[in-house]
Amino acid sequence: MNVHHLELFYFVARHGGIMPAVRNIPYGIQQPAVSAQVAQLEEFLGVTLFQRRPFALTPAGEKLYEFVQPFFSRLNQVAEEFQGGQARHFRIGASTIVLRDHLPKLLQGVRKTFPSLKVSLREGYPAQLEDLLAKDEVDLVITLLERKPPAGFHSLVLLELPVVLLVEKSSRLKSAEDLWARDKIDEPLICLPAHEGLTKTFLTHLTSLDVEWFPAVEASSVDLIETYVADGLGIGVSVQVPHKPLAENVRALPLKSFPPAQIGALWRGKTTPLLNTFLDMAKQRAKEIIK
Secondary structure, three states: OOHHHHHHHHHHHHHOOHHHHHHHOOOOOOHHHHHHHHHHHHHHHOOOOEEOOOOEEOHHHHHHHHHHHHHHHOHHHHHHHHOOOOOOEEEEEEOHHHHHHHHHHHHHHHHHHOOOOEEEEEEOOHHHHHHHHHOOOOOEEEEEOOOOOOOOEEEEEEEEEOEEEEEEOOOOOOOHHHHHOOOOOOOOEEEOOOOOHHHHHHHHHHHHOOOOOOEEEEOOOHHHHHHHHHOOOOEEEEEOOOOOOOOOOEEEEEOOOOOOEEEEEEEEOOOOHHHHHHHHHHHHHHHHHHO
């Protein structure tokens, strides 16, 4: 049996398809080559290992994956042990704001302890990042946290940020209460997708106030929400980030009775020296932001 074929099958099974596998195999290989070599493995074994569309392992594929997974999943860990226990590669997922404004300084501190560290960055909104973490495509994400982390995940709250409504500067609204007092809110509501924690918490609290207001525009980031508000497309739900100025024609209305949004780190499994160092640096960076 060709061990390289088994390795390719492992990546396909782990990441849920040939194209996701190609994006995560740690060396250059094209989709046709992966397809052909996995097909050779199926021909050698005389079984079908997975359905292509939609992707699903067959019983034979599940049995083979259960056999090869412990070996291939621990290769990096074994390599790290031979390298003195220090990981050489760290995969981080976060929002555009975090990756652009905060991560560079944070990584400078981490590299003082791990000077040969290689970093991979993935951008996304909270649900996407949690999915990447669940699929083991990143080691840690910095994101808006749910009140209770998903099963099997560990979390660390770094910041609690006030929730605000963003309106055009020329709007006649002086407070959020002006909206709640209306029989009907006509302005479009701009927010993150409905399954995101910030949106769910906001809509739940609206219900407790006996206010009906449904999302009209779903944006993938709070930066995009602010842009849409600035362009006059509605009122946005966002968070107040310390020292981050709003667009020139946008202002924020406080939502004092609403629970704050929690920004934090999310990971799976046991911590490592590298992860602990990163978390320490993240806590230090959070303190600097608050100050």
